[in-house]
Amino acid sequence: MQSSVEVKGPLQLAPQKARRFKLTHARKRAALGYLFLSPFLILFIVFTVIPVVQSVYLSFTYYNMLQPARWVGLSNYSVLFLEDDIFLTSLKNTFIFAVIAGPLSYCLSFLLAWVINTLKAKMIFSLAFYVPSITSGIALSIVWLYIFSGDRYGLLNNALLNWGMISEPILWNTDPNTIMPVIIIVSLWMSMGTGFLVFLAGLQNVSPELYEAGAIDGISSRFQELWFITLPLMKPQLLFGAVNAIVGAFGVFDIAVAISGMPSPNYAGHTIIAHLFDYAFIRFELGYASAIAVFLFVVTFGLGRIVMRLLSSKDQ
Incomplete structure (x- = not known):
């Protein structure tokens, strides 16, 4: 009775060696990729992740740079929302600015890029x-x-006086009723930045052949091309522009200070960043300033996640 004996020759060992070689090659490629990525990761961790974590920790402490940080728990947050009336005013001003200037700058950037592209x-x-x-x-x-x-x-006052539209000059940058509109107008004029260029680049990357195909399918106007062809193909650029608009709207500071001063009359132009700057670099209450920064981070991060959910596309 003959017993069957398996013979492991080169033909049987070749697949195992091939798999081992592929695994080793993949590990080498991954290691090489992480090596090239390491400078960015190191800088990102040192200058972004660690400061954010440290800021979250300091928000639960009293810290004035002269004494060691002292743990106070949620005291900073309770004072922020329950006792700091100026913060609530800055919160209202920032949200008014963000609701008006954010969408307007976003839409104007896209519309101007769309017109200029033609x-x-x-x-x-x-x-x-x-x-x-x-x-x-x-x-x-x-x-x-x-x-x-x-x-x-x-x-502006000279023109309005000459036209007879007003009888006396308007105190545009000192009247609490006109400070915020002036800040919004100046911010809109300066908002055609990175988002505008990204929109313009995205419009130029849309193939003209798609518009020709759309014309064959019955698309007859520029607005139909925009709605059915351009916007669906520009979701990555639209997402970037939306996140950029959110960050810019909630980060308004230098324009508001330059227009209305710090503090502004009746705190009409006081924003969250101005409040943070006041406590961090004027009063040196860094624990309280960190609480403001954490709140602003949570708000912008949450709005960013909502926008990413709305504009992200699984197909791209």
Whole structure:
């Protein structure tokens, strides 16, 4: 009776060696990828993750840079929401600004990019709209302060007086009723920045053949092309622009301070970032300032997640 004996020759060992070789090769490629990624990861952890974690910890302490941090629990947050009336005013001002200026800057950036993309001299117009965003907000505020000057020699007051629309100059940057509209107008003019360029780049990447195919399928107007072809293909750019608009709207500070001062009259132009700056770099109450920063981080992160859920596409 013959017993069957398995013979393991080169033909049987070859698949195992091939799998082992592929696994080793994949590990080497992954290690190489992490090696190239390590500079960014190190900088991101050191300058982003660690400060955020430290800020969360300091928000539960009393810390003034001269004494060791002393644990106070939720005391900073209770004072922030229950006793700090100026913070509630800054919260109201920031949300008013974000609700008005955020969507307006987002829509204007896209509409202007859409219109400029159809022009022949698109590079010139793109540069004209982008330059204000890279110029210092304080420097540009000087120009706007001349326009909104509260005397009769201010550009806007002079024009309104000559046209007979007002009988006396309007104190644009000192009247609590007009401070926030002025800040919104200046911010909108300076909002054509990174989001505007991203929208313009996304529009230029849409293939003209898709519009030709849409015309064959019955699309007859530019607005139908925009709704059925352009917007679905630009979800990544729209998502980036939305997150950028949220961060910019809740981070308004330098323009508000340059227009209305710090503190502004009746705190009409006081924002969350201005409140944080006050406690962090003027009063040096870093524990309380960290509580403000954590609250702002939670708000912007939550709104960002909502926008990502609305605009993210699994197909792209």
